[in-house]
Amino acid sequence: MASGNVLHVLYNDDDILMKAVKELRSKHYRIIEVYTPFPVHGLDKAMGLPYTRIAICSFIYGLIGLSVATLMMNFIMIEDWPRNIGGKPSFSYLQNMPAFVPIMFELTVFFAAHLMVITFYMRSKIWPFKKAENPDVRTTDDHFLIEVDAANHDLDELSKFLYDTGATEISLIHNEEHA
Structure with a gap:
């Protein structure tokens, strides 16, 4: 990856989140992680995660x-x-x-x-006394967050696409972990 730019995209409904994940995958954008306040049925399949054993x-x-x-x-x-x-x-x-x-x-x-x-x-990898990895505290209450890899993408075009999927808020994060 050329840069460590990551977009944090917030949604306020799980159905809109599922639709957005499917649209992001259809356009071949890389989803790093999804944070939800409760389990969303079918999200693992929509994200293309492998079957768990x-x-x-x-x-x-x-x-x-x-x-x-x-x-x-x-x-x-x-x-x-x-x-x-x-x-x-x-x-x-x-x-x-x-x-x-x-x-x-x-x-x-x-x-x-x-x-x-x-x-x-x-x-x-949840160990005792491990620091929480939740990027936005609202995802423990009523919001859904998708971390999207923004490297090698036009940010304006990607942001417009994400707002069209129903995003309520988008913020650009420079994260060395994803660099």
């Missing part, structure tokens, strides 16, 4: 939780300290498995949920 992680974490539950209950209730509780035999895991189903379910959900939170934070 995070659901596969959740399934694997659930399987880990199920395995831990199975191994834990087999060791504790069958091998280590077998007891006759309510007339149930204590020498076979399979005979006791119906009583273990709630524990297996709970540990599956527990592992999947907690490990997914950790995975999400690591994938999103």
